[in-house]
Amino acid sequence: MKRFFKRLVVPLAAVFCLQMPVALAQSDIPSLGDTARAELSPAAEYQLGKEIMGQVRSDPAYVNDPVLTEYLSNLGNRLVSADTQTRGELTNDFTFFAVRDPTLNAFAFPGGFIGVHTGLLLATQSESELASVLSHEIGHVSQRHIARMLSQQKQDILIPIATTALAILAASAGGDAAGAVLMGGQGYAIQKQINFTRDAEKEADRVGFQILKNAGFDTTGMTSFFQRMQTATRTYSDAPSPYLRTHPLTSERIADIDARVRREPYRQHADSLDFFLMRAKARLVQDDSEPALQTAAAVFEEQIKSGSKLYMAAGNYGLALIALHRKDIAEAKTRLQQVKKTVGEAAARQSLALNSLAIEIMLASNQTADAVREARAAIARFPSSRALAHQYANALYMSRQYGEAAKFLRKQVQMYREDPVLQRQLARVYDAQGKRALMHMAMAESYSLTGAYSAALEQLDLARKAKDVTFYDQSVIDAREREWKAIVRDDLKKR
């Protein structure tokens, strides 16, 4: 499997190596805050995070699955908004996403961007365990640990260093022989140095625990997940998991968390159906090669035999996804029916994953009118769902209701100005309607949102030359061109 960001790790490692020891020498976290704040404002921190995220999104390891992303985002934002203190000085929304990687790891980078390896998602046994990992990472962000580390670097090399920091956090070579060779001995040494300090870990635990508690999760999830990681390490290899390497787990830390958990009355948290469904999905997303699918199918069959409702639902859901992947629509439909039978219609209607799968199956079997109806009903249940909005627009397009699709998408792009998928969908609809200028303008917007400004400017040129370009379009094109050219210029200056 391709390592996350391997291209960036090697060339930048040397820069990082020169700078890091200085930062470590002063890694007394509480006293760092004030000077750090003067250098890297929360707005600058967010900007930095956004730039890194742009690169993450174009990496093949980034999991581009709208439903899985939305599940993580809903869970994460529920944690972030449980307490007004959590956000710290950051005013922006947090972004949660999955990375295709079988190792146990989660990481945060400046500005509230939090990634979870599919391997970690699979290792968690309850939603509270997953929430405890996210809470700990949110703690690192709200205490601005990485931002503080980065603030000690010189401003002009801030971006390459942030990128390297991410690469090292994410690639987490060590336990993987190929990765270790790739990064070289020096790389591995650096990686050890970027580990959060003990103080930072304790602080992230303390804040994470509070977040977990305020959001109504079972706080024992924190201890049970740590125990699970330690057991996994002892059983399978001598090397600690990447998570333990980047977030060193000391006995003092475990005792601290344990004491905190014991002081709280036990609070049960009912896991959502989608937690189990998303673990099934993560298994397939992690590796969709034929042998991996066969192994996954065997796991799903076992889950169906388990007798536990949620596991039975997850097993059938996983088999439905495999069937859909193999274009066996009849089998996918049967499996989806099984899931609904297991959990009941009411619970099925409340599951984003099941709503989305039903639409997907209808589209795959060319029941486009049914898909439109189903998607419209699903949107009424989940009005803010991005995944369902994309599916509804797609269903309208597939059923050739271009006028309706354009109307819906134009409203959506006003509400969600940063969504490149909507703009791409809009371009496709305009294309079907034969509206050339508008099509190129929507493509331009889509490219600009992924940071591909030269491609965006090319599209503007094509829009300007289109036969159906209006006077009004021209003025929009001119304004966008000025704006994007200025961004490109500033970018060149920075580098």
Ligand SMILES: [Zn+2]
């Ligand atoms: Zn940590």
